[in-house]
Amino acid sequence: MTDVGPNLAKLSLGPLLFNWPAEQIRDFYFRMAEEGPFDTVHLGEVVCSKREPFFAKFIPEVMDRLTTSGKEVVISSLALVMAEKERQGVRALAEADFVVEANDISAALALVGRPFHVGPFVNVYNEGTLVYLSGMGMKRVCLPAELSGATLAILAAQKSCEIEVQAFGRLPLAVSARCYHARLHDLHKDGCQYVCAEDADGLAVDTMDGKPFLAINGTQTMSERYVNLLGQVRSLGQAGVSRFRLWPHHCDMVAVGRLFRNVLDGQLDAKAANRQLAELVPDAAFSNGYIHGLEGHRLIDDDLLIA
């Protein structure tokens, strides 16, 4: 099969993982409603329930704008559910009149009997789990970052639900009860002073010898490098991946989204798109190792592989 012409895969803007000021988040989504090349936009706090109240009051307005402009809106649920307040939030999803992406299996109990999506914080590694959750009502799954392209193809071939793959941004790698931003500032999570807000794209973590490695975002640990699958989205689309997730970053996400759309549509080759992406996020280093079945931090130049 030759890879020409438009690819029908859709684009999702993942939930914002960082702690931005609420008004800034609102304005970010207003712009996405007007200009964003995304089919779906995710709202909802995934990382830390302490952040949740600040943006909550803007959600109805933002949802309205996004829906009016033709975007599908999905609410992503919290990834690590422990405290009573967090559990109440999960139970309340059962009554929600919007589409929910479950990021913890606790949400599945509330969502039984209605269509739901599953996010990358739930371990869907194989066809057994995929088929089971699809039987429960899962219509779409965004798969964990560490799966290889070969695994993604096996799961897509099941055709049991929509398959979404993370294609841009710092990869969420781990979640903890402990807040590393607070710990770095000699604070505890309970009295964190919201120090995670100081780092709009997370805080880079280097090795002792100064090599960039990871990033922290409150209780979440991420890759320092931004995953970038511009070179792979078309072949993954042909393998049955129906959707790609771009994680919001503090950059021109409209322009980033358009690059992915143009590559999928066959309007722009991946090499040119990569050059433009590097200009849009000049401080970011990229990776695509996982998709090649390698260390996640690696960047494999596909042009070299093909030659």
Added chain:
Amino acid sequence: MTVPSVELICPAGTPAALQAAVDAGADAVYLGFRDETNARNFPGLNFSRPELAAGIAYAHARGAKVLVAINTFPRAGKPEIWHRAVDDAAKLGADAVILADIGLCDYARRTHPDLRLHLSVQASASSAEAIKFYHQAFGIRRAVLPRVLTVPEIAALCADVPIEMEVFVFGGLCVMAEGRCSLSSYATGHSPNIDGACSPASHVRYVEKGSKVVSQLGDFTINSFGQGEAAGYPTLCKGRFSANGKLSYLFEEPTSLNTLEILPDLIGAGVTAFKIEGRQRGRAYVGSVVSAFRQAVDAILKGEKLPVMTLEDVTEGGRQTAGAYQRSWR
């Protein structure tokens, strides 16, 4: 008032460790097959099928149970390896299998309806809602709680779920929610969730740099040690890193979990089973830790004071923590 009973669940990486644990008073041992179906897939560890059969015979003859951990996530396209592990554990008479993957729970439930299923810590079920899901969907009878909850949260949870709860009381300590951490695969390409080993030895190097010894995992430096300092194993989340210009043990110090002092609180919270980590440890370690916890649990259940015990000589770097069980850890 009924006297609570508590089971002591002890690690067995080898047949020798299994015997040591049973002899030291384990109520149950947990172990895995010698492949990627369990989360301690290290060279030289774990059990062949004949070794499991012999181990079950040894344990059962002494009133102890054997729980088989099949707690990685089956590789897509290769579920047979994991299915066979469940089938063989059932056939050989294991008292329960410890599972993490939803698809594998479903397989075990359908194929072996009488097999007792425990939910592995790797499933990261941290709330009553998550545990109820596994109970309702697959008939899970006991869940091992991730090391993220405080003692009061565990107490509230125990009161709210219809099945038994098991918690870790000693040994290695995951800092991240278990089963939800890809740090090791990001650095090494090997996933703890699929391949069953975190920070695998195959990717560890110790390099001399001047007067220092540097420990590396894959391409990344994890720690550095001066002369006379013991160079610890470079477990990724227990390394020293730099953020905001500050060098620190950002995630966790090289420390291990020790809950001896809060055992009465955990029993009071309604926990059914206490788990000791350490399938990678030798029989001497297993024997002494199991023996200490046996004494402690028996003393508490009899209403006696905790005997004075030190386990410093067997802990990692001698440093210990009660981890997430204390709220200030967060």
